[in-house]
Each structure stands twice: as C-alpha cells, then as structure tokens.
Amino acid sequence: MYAKKLFFRDLSSLKFRMRTTPYHFNLLSDKERLSAFYEAIKDKAKGTVYDIGSGCGILSIWASFYSDFVYSVEINPDSAKIAEHNLKPFKNILLINEDAREVFFKDKADIIICEMLDTALIDEEQVPVLNSVLKYLKKNGEVIPKGIINCAEAVSMNSDHIHYNDGFERMNYSSYEEMSNFIIYNKINFSNNIKEDVEAILNFKISKKGIVSGIKITTLTLLTDDLICGPTDMFNPELLIPIEKINVDIGDKIKVILSYKMGGGLNSIKTEIERIP
Ligand SMILES: C[S@@+](CC[C@H](N)C(=O)[O-])C[C@H]1O[C@@H](n2cnc3c(N)ncnc32)[C@H](O)[C@@H]1O
Structure with missing residues (x-):
C-alpha cells in the first residue's frame, strides 16, 4: 500500500x-x-x-x-x-x-x-544509532520503519558531483536519462544489527545507446510489512552519483562496484566500472 x-x-x-x-x-x-x-x-x-x-x-x-x-x-x-x-x-x-x-x-x-533516514542511509546516523539502541528493544519488539530497499539504475547525467535529485537541484541544473534496467541491490531490516560497510556489485543491462556517466540510487522505505513510502523531496530523494564515463549500446552489460559506509557521509562513496564482455 x-x-x-x-x-x-x-x-x-x-x-x-x-x-x-x-x-x-x-x-x-x-x-x-x-x-x-x-x-x-x-x-x-x-x-x-x-x-x-x-x-x-x-x-x-x-x-x-x-x-x-x-x-x-x-x-x-x-x-x-x-x-x-x-x-x-x-x-x-x-x-x-x-x-x-x-x-x-x-x-x-x-x-x-x-x-533519521536519508537515501541509502549514507549521510545520516540511522544505522550507527539503531545499532546502539537495539539492545533496548524487547524480544518481540518492532522498529518503525521496518527497513529499506535500495535500488540502482545506470544513467546519463549532466552534473559531475554527487547530489540528491530534489526540487532545488531539478530547477537549477540537475537532469539525467535512465540507461539501464532497475536493480534491487540490498534490503536492510532495522530489527537486526546492521553491518555499516556496504559493497554492492551492480550488473546493469543497457537499454539505450549513449554514454553512461552515473548511477541513480532510489531508496524505498518499508514503514510496516504492507506500507511503502518515498522517495519524496524531503524523504530520501534519489541520489545521483557520477562515475567514469563509458560509451554503451543497447544490450551491452556493465558492472559497477559501489561501496560506502552507512553513517559515513557522501565522501565514503566509491565506484569502479567494468564492461562485461
Ligand atoms: C529527519 S529528522 C526527523 C524529525 C522528526 N522525527 C520528524 O519525523 O519530523 C531527524 C532528527 O534526528 C536528530 N538526530 C540526529 N542524530 C541524533 C542522535 N544521535 N541522537 C538523537 N537525535 C538525533 C536530528 O537532530 C533531527 O532532528
């Protein structure tokens, strides 16, 4: 819902x-x-x-x-x-x-x-704070939100800096075009202790001829089992991350290794790109 x-x-x-x-x-x-x-x-x-x-x-x-x-x-x-x-x-x-x-x-x-959510939980302290407070949760206790689902797409973007695609950025300069399929790369359950370091292998199938120059992260928030929210401008707006540029054609496959630390800030984001033969 x-x-x-x-x-x-x-x-x-x-x-x-x-x-x-x-x-x-x-x-x-x-x-x-x-x-x-x-x-x-x-x-x-x-x-x-x-x-x-x-x-x-x-x-x-x-x-x-x-x-x-x-x-x-x-x-x-x-x-x-x-x-x-x-x-x-x-x-x-x-x-x-x-x-x-x-x-x-x-x-x-x-x-x-x-x-204390933000896109992919990179820039806010949701994960370190929950990891510390969870010891006080009763055995059958629950956390609101229940967790998040992180998704990624390869994009062609006009900007060369990491930014949230919120109303301000859209109005001023941010634009992008989707270039691949949409991948769910991880799901995080807030009721369990969470590993703060993330390394995700993103295997994209290219759907357009052109230049891939970034990835877009979309975070969906699972409030309860049957209630999903976002993204909105104030609640986990999509995150655009520039990567090394690569020329692509329809049907090409590319691999992006995305790593970051949850709670570690946007500076902790690293990407590596590879073309799959
Ligand atoms: C996104 S706001 C949400 C505010 C409110 N819960 C709401 O939904 O309208 C997150 C809040 O968490 C607070 N915060 C951040 N780190 C915290 C910490 N370690 N302990 C307690 N509060 C913290 C911030 O100051 C901020 O007010």
Missing part, C-alpha cells in the same frame, strides 16, 4: 500549534512522509515507545495516543527546546536532549521509532 493513497489527518487536528525549526517545518509539510508514519504508528504503537531523533516531536505526540509511555530523544538543543514546548501537554512523554547512543533507558521498548 502506498502512503500517498492514505487518508492524511492534517496537523490542524491537533489542539495546539506546533512550533518548528525551518528544517522541521519542511519535514512537516511532506504529507506523504507524515501520513505513512502516522498510519504505521497507529497500527503498531503500544506499551513503551522510543522516538529517536524526535525533532519537533510530532511522531512522539502520535505515539503517545496509542501507547503507555514515550521516550522522545533529540540531540539538537534548539530542536529539543522547540519539542519541549510542543510536548508539554502530554504527560506520558519524557523528552531527553542527548545523543541517543549515550542514553541509558530504564525500560525496554516495545516499539522504536527512528526517523
């Missing part, structure tokens, strides 16, 4: 105005992202919930409607100050302004919500 088809309860249904930073305002304006999280929380939240990277607190508030107690953890002091205002009316939420990796939780979690 795709989130954009779901009924979205808009923020005005809350009985007060949310305060936000400009960044969190943009996050709250992404109705597809928010409605997907709302549906997943309504479906899964129970008992003790952690909301890790709670920002201005919206997911903590929704979790508090359906559970007994919510630990809302936010590292950024400015965001935490805003969350403090937003979360004040909710007596079953405790706000903790710390790095989630440093927090000692008194109670184990039935549900961990963690929304």
Whole structure:
C-alpha cells in the first residue's frame, strides 16, 4: 500500500500549534512522509515507545495516543527546546536532549521509532544509532520503519558531483536519462544489527545507446510489512552519483562496484566500472 493513497489527518487536528525549526517545518509539510508514519504508528504503537531523533516531536505526540509511555530523544538543543514546548501537554512523554547512543533507558521498548533516514542511509546516523539502541528493544519488539530497499539504475547525467535529485537541484541544473534496467541491490531490516560497510556489485543491462556517466540510487522505505513510502523531496530523494564515463549500446552489460559506509557521509562513496564482455 502506498502512503500517498492514505487518508492524511492534517496537523490542524491537533489542539495546539506546533512550533518548528525551518528544517522541521519542511519535514512537516511532506504529507506523504507524515501520513505513512502516522498510519504505521497507529497500527503498531503500544506499551513503551522510543522516538529517536524526535525533532519537533510530532511522531512522539502520535505515539503517545496509542501507547503507555514515550521516550522522545533529540540531540539538537534548539530542536529539543522547540519539542519541549510542543510536548508539554502530554504527560506520558519524557523528552531527553542527548545523543541517543549515550542514553541509558530504564525500560525496554516495545516499539522504536527512528526517523533519521536519508537515501541509502549514507549521510545520516540511522544505522550507527539503531545499532546502539537495539539492545533496548524487547524480544518481540518492532522498529518503525521496518527497513529499506535500495535500488540502482545506470544513467546519463549532466552534473559531475554527487547530489540528491530534489526540487532545488531539478530547477537549477540537475537532469539525467535512465540507461539501464532497475536493480534491487540490498534490503536492510532495522530489527537486526546492521553491518555499516556496504559493497554492492551492480550488473546493469543497457537499454539505450549513449554514454553512461552515473548511477541513480532510489531508496524505498518499508514503514510496516504492507506500507511503502518515498522517495519524496524531503524523504530520501534519489541520489545521483557520477562515475567514469563509458560509451554503451543497447544490450551491452556493465558492472559497477559501489561501496560506502552507512553513517559515513557522501565522501565514503566509491565506484569502479567494468564492461562485461
Ligand atoms: C529527519 S529528522 C526527523 C524529525 C522528526 N522525527 C520528524 O519525523 O519530523 C531527524 C532528527 O534526528 C536528530 N538526530 C540526529 N542524530 C541524533 C542522535 N544521535 N541522537 C538523537 N537525535 C538525533 C536530528 O537532530 C533531527 O532532528
């Protein structure tokens, strides 16, 4: 089920105005992202919930409607100050302004919500933070989102730097053409400890004559077993990575070895390209 088809309860249904930073305002304006999280929380939240990277607190508030107690953890002091205002009316939420990796939780979690996602989880700390917090998840506990699916295509792109294909880039200079089939290269389940280093062998079958000059990564987010969301401009926009240029014809096969560290930043991305005879 795709989130954009779901009924979205808009923020005005809350009985007060949310305060936000400009960044969190943009996050709250992404109705597809928010409605997907709302549906997943309504479906899964129970008992003790952690909301890790709670920002201005919206997911903590929704979790508090359906559970007994919510630990809302936010590292950024400015965001935490805003969350403090937003979360004040909710007596079953405790706000903790710390790095989630440093927090000692008194109670184990039935549900961990963690929304520090970015495309392929390269530039944000979703994976290192989850790897640290998972020890507090109860045996049958669950994580929202459940995981991600990473996909890749070979492209011809006009830019020579790594960038997200969001509205700003599209308007200013970014354009690309798809040159190959669409490959799912890995699936990550957030309930298990995750190896941070990724090496993927991408075997592309070329579908157009021209020049391959990059790869495009698309990340789909699995909120629950039957709810997939994204990409949107604010939620894992496609990532375009330039590679060494290669002339191709229809039916050619090329191999790209893609490696990066999840949480290691965009500078950790490396690519090698080979033509398959
Ligand atoms: C993408 S925002 C999501 C905000 C909010 N959960 C929402 O959905 O609107 C991620 C948040 O995680 C916070 N964050 C990043 N690293 C963190 C860490 N190690 N511990 C706690 N919070 C962290 C950021 O400051 C940011 O506010």
